[in-house]
Amino acid sequence: MAVLRFWLWALVLAAASALAKPGDPFFKKLNEKTYQLGNDFWNVTVIGGFGKRLMYNGVDLVGNASGHYVSYNGAANNLSWNLSPPRIVRKSGEYTDIMFSAAEGDMHWVLTPTLLGAYQYFVNRALPRLGEFRTLWRLSNDTFTHGWTTERDAPLARLAEMQEATQKTGDETWVNAQGVSFTKYDLSTFLPNIEGEPTVWGIYGKMPKSGEGIGSWYIHGGKDYLNGDHLKQELMIHRESITGDAVQLNMIHGTHYQARSNDAFAPGKTWGPWLWYLNNGSAADALARARTETAAWPYPWHADERGYASRGALSGSLRLSDGRPASRAAIFLGDTNATAPTLDQGEGYYYRTYAGADGSFHIAHVRAGNYTLHAWPGVGSGIGDVSTVFRAPVTIRSNGSATALDALSWVVPKHKPLFQIGALDRTATGFGLAGGRHEHARARGCPAALNFTVGVDGMEKWCFAQGQPGTWAVRFKAGPGDVGPATLTVSLAAYSAGASAGVYVNDERVGELGPRTLGPGDPSLYRSGTLAGEWRFLEWPAKVREGENVVEFRIAPNSRDKANAANIAMRGFMWDSVLLRLN
Numbered sequence: 176m177a178v179l180r181f182w183l184w185a186l187v188l189a190a191a192s193a194l195a196k197p198g199d200p201f202f203k204k205l206n207e208k209t210y211q212l213g214n215d216f217w218n219v220t221v222i223g224g225f226g227k228r229l230m231y232n233g234v235d236l237v238g239n240a241s242g243h244y245v246s247y248n249g250a251a252n253n254l255s256w257n258l259s260p261p262r263i264v265r266k267s268g269e270y271t272d273i274m275f276s277a278a279e280g281d282m283h284w285v286l287t288p289t290l291l292g293a294y295q296y297f298v299n300r301a302l303p304r305l306g307e308f309r310t311l312w313r314l315s316n317d318t319f320t321h322g323w324t325t326e327r328d329a330p331l332a333r334l335a336e337m338q339e340a341t342q343k344t345g346d347e348t349w350v351n352a353q354g355v356s357f358t359k360y361d362l363s364t365f366l367p368n369i370e371g372e373p374t375v376w377g378i379y380g381k382m383p384k385s386g387e388g389i390g391s392w393y394i395h396g397g398k399d400y401l402n403g404d405h406l407k408q409e410l411m412i413h414r415e416s417i418t419g420d421a422v423q424l425n426m427i428h429g430t431h432y433q434a435r436s437n438d439a440f441a442p443g444k445t446w447g448p449w450l451w452y453l454n455n456g457s458a459a460d461a462l463a464r465a466r467t468e469t470a471a472w473p474y475p476w477h478a479d480e481r482g483y484a485s486r487g488a489l490s491g492s493l494r495l496s497d498g499r500p501a502s503r504a505a506i507f508l509g510d511t512n513a514t515a516p517t518l519d520q521g522e523g524y525y526y527r528t529y530a531g532a533d534g535s536f537h538i539a540h541v542r543a544g545n546y547t548l549h550a551w552p553g554v555g556s557g558i559g560d561v562s563t564v565f566r567a568p569v570t571i572r573s574n575g576s577a578t579a580l581d582a583l584s585w586v587v588p589k590h591k592p593l594f595q596i597g598a599l600d601r602t603a604t605g606f607g608l609a610g611g612r613h614e615h616a617r618a619r620g621c622p623a624a625l626n627f628t629v630g631v632d633g634m635e636k637w638c639f640a641q642g643q644p645g646t647w648a649v650r651f652k653a654g655p656g657d658v659g660p661a662t663l664t665v666s667l668a669a670y671s672a673g674a675s676a677g678v679y680v681n682d683e684r685v686g687e688l689g690p691r692t693l694g695p696g697d698p699s700l701y702r703s704g705t706l707a708g709e710w711r712f713l714e715w716p717a718k719v720r721e722g723e724n725v726v727e728f729r730i731a732p733n734s735r736d737k738a739n740a741a742n743i744a745m746r747g748f749m750w751d752s753v754l755l756r757l758n
Contacts, residue, residue: 177422184727188300189302197346197477198214198288198298198509200212200213200270200288200524201213201214201215202261202263202273202590202713203587204700205614206349207592208222208223209222210473211325211601212273212284212286213230216231216289216291216453217231217292218230219277221243221261222258223257224240224241224245224254224255224256225244226312227278228242229242229243229312229314229406231389231453232382232387232712233317233570234318234382234384236314236315236318236319236382236389236391237313237314237315238281238315238316238317239315239418240313240314240418240420240421240747241313241418241420242312242313242314243311243312243313244310244311245282245309245310245392247296247302247307247308247309248303248305249709251416254279254280254282255277256276256277256282257277258276258278259274261274261275261276262281269287269288269476269630270286270294270476270662271287271700272284272285272286272455273285273286273741275552277300278301279299279300279301279303280298280299280300280301280302281297281298281300282296282297283295283297283298283448285448285477285745286715288333290454291453292392292450292452293450293451293452294447294449294451294474294477295310295447295448295450295451295549296443296448296477297427297445297447297449297550297589298312298443298444298479298481299441299442299444299445300442302440303578304437304438304439305428306428306433306436306437307426307428307436308426308427308428308446308561309424309426309429310425311422311423311424312391312422312423313420313421313422313423314378314391314415314420314423314600315420315421316418316419316420318381318383318389319331319378319379319380319391319423320380320421321378321380322376322377322378322379322411322412322413322421323379323381323390323458323461324363324376324411325367326613327362327612328458328536329749331378331412331413332413333414333419334379334414334416334418334419336351337414337416337498339351339352343695344356345358345405345672345701346358346360346701347360347413347416348360352721354628356615356616357370357615358702358703359410359414359614360615360702360703361613361614361615362410362412362613363408363409363410363432363702363704364376364408364411364570364613365406365411365706365707366401366403366407366429367528368395368398368401368403368407368527369398370399370526370527370528370538371469371513371539372460372469372623373378373394373465373469373693374398374465374469375394375462376392376393376411377391377392377393377412377423377452377458377649378421378422378423379391380421380456381456381579388455388456388457389453389454389455389456390453390455390456390457391451391452391453392451392452392453392454392461392464393423393425393449393450393451393452393470394449394450394451394452394461394464395449395450395465396448396449396450396465396468396469396471397447397472398526399445399450399511399524399526399540399541399542399555400444400447400524401427401462402429402436402519402520402521403427403517403518403519403521403525404505404509404517404525404711405505405507405527405529405553406518406601406602406707407432407518408613408707409424409425409429410424410429410702411424411425412424413607413740415654418698419643421628425449427446428446428521431698431702431707432668432669432699432702432704432707432708434695434708434709435515435519435578435694435695436519436521438522440507441522441524443754444477444483444522444523445483446520448474448477450464450468472540473486473540473630478598480647481679482542482543482544482573485543485573485575486540486571486573486575487537487541487543487571487573487574487575487577487578488538488540488541488577489526489535489569489578490537490538490578490579490580491536491579491582491583492533492534492536492580492582492583493530493533493535493536493550493565493583493585494524494534494582494583494585495558499558500530500532500533501530501534501550501556501558501565501585502531502532502534502554502557502558503530503531503532503552503554503556503557504530504536504550504553504556504558505529505549505556505600506527506530506536506538506548506550507522507525507526507527507548507549507550507602508525508538508541508546508547508549508569509525509547509549510522510546510547511545511546511547511568511756512547512552513547516710517549517711519622523544524542524544526546527542529553535702541571543571543572544571544747545569545570546569546570546571547565547566547567547568547569548565548580549564549565550566551565551567551599551601552598552599552600552601553563554598554602554604555604556598556599556600557754559597559598559600559752560595560598560599561585561587562587562599562664562754563585565583565585567580567583571642586631590757590758591656591756592631592755593653593661593719593752593755593756594629594754594755595754595755596627596634596637596649596750596752596754597637597666597733597750597751598635598752599664599752600751601666601710602668602706602751603639603640603668603706605634605635606634606635606637606638606740606750607621607635607637607639608621608638608639609639609705610639610706612705613703613705614703617639617640617703617705617746618639618640618642618700618745618749619723619745620638621639621640621642621643622638623643623644624646624647625641625645625646625648626650627647627648627650628650628651629647629650629651637753639705639750640700640748640750641674641676641730641747641748641750642673642674642730642746642747642748643730643747644730644731644732644733645729646727646728646729647727647728648725648726648727649726649727649753650725650726651722651724651725652720652722655721655725657719657757658721659718659719659720660716660717661716661718661719661755661756662666662716662717662755662756662758663678663714663715663726663753663754663755664697664712664713664751664752664754664755665678665686665712665714665715665752665753666710666711666712666713666750666751666753667710667712667713667748667749667750667751668699668707668710669694669699669700669704669707669709670696670697670708670711670747670749671697671698671700671701671708671711671745671746671747671749672690672746673696674746674747674748675687675688675690675730675731676688676689676728676729676730676747676748677727677728677729677731678715678726678727679725679726679727679729680719680724680725680726681716681718681724681725681729683717685715686713686715687714687715688728692713693711693713694711696746697709699749699751701745701746704749707749708749710751719755726755728748
């Protein structure tokens, strides 16, 4: 496999070499605070902590924008490369590794003679405990007019639209003169972080005067340094609302859709290498390059003393205790002894895949170390009634050998379900208005009152989000053999604080959905989320009687509703599953 990856990388270089015959990459000190690096195709001038001048085909792609920088906790802390002079730390016939050092850590640019762009990686030295850590480009708003993610290929909002908006209704959210809301969060997407899948996003447009197409892309061949599980979503691109810069985010430790993410990193924790890539603006070319990078990962040219090359493979097979295979289960390798949910884990390295129809799974190129394997029903799995999570310790040895787990048994409770609305897959898949692209305020389309009759209504009648004052009711009939003590399971795909609901079974209050039971809210509903956010799971005892029964979720009006009428539907609950079973 290592030989194959080497030849894949060689093919990448050969394809680029066929375009031209340039000289070596260069690195120049212009003065005590200014440095320039690049090759015969592009170069960037770094002043202090910022890459301020990016030249490509005779055009400065930064212009009046902020350029390239690294920061944590939003824009509150921008790294300054003043710990020691930038320098070349490694050089070979094919690549030049240039390091910029800050008190928090080292940012590396890896250049080759023909590469349009650069590989980058960051090595922690003393980052504080944080939630958000990113690299980014802020490029010319005249040149970069469009953005591309796996969900959208669309124009960026124009600065004039933001300036002319009649009202700002939330975080980077406005209402224009026509009464239409728009927000940067519509350009969010689920981060493609499954092992073996291409990961790419970018901004593109046309260069002034020549009209030549130009695109700037982030491509992640590896994903193990990224935080979160399969349902991690992030803001990738947007228009900056003060200056109009076209913003290309690289959220290597992101928190845009999480309730909590506050991690401490060991010295030497490394993010990357990833590829920052320039082309003619073609998304198809960027996606093809992403497939090549994914196949070549982990890169044979990158080596360090921190375990990058010390890897092994993991395989196993998972079956439920009732005999069913764990078909399409989500498989996650995460931290040992972690109390944080899988979405919020971010201190180490992480691996994500899905089991096959027979419950088997395989993950290649896992860093040596100790992990906890987690499994839960994935979207479209045949085990959406399973309310438990499988966990098991896993050790990957440092000698590069494969780790084959014994047949794993996932213990699931025996119970008699009376009804279930929605699979327990941590998403709102299948509910009314759920899924598709991120879209602002879609929850406003969900009703204040809803009546669902088991055996009559399809799950699409159950809207994906409840936030308005009112009652949602599930009605069902129970025969003589279906009465007695029961358990009501409520699983939420997300919860945005601002609404609370009493939970009733046959007019008896059994529980509550709100901050006291769900903890801090996540921003998914008011940041254009339509499918998932921070998963919550609750169970309460209930009693089922013969004949007619009703389960209700009642949101009472409060004094804030009238003042906040436009946004009230975007606060509340995004549904995953409602399950009632006899004990």
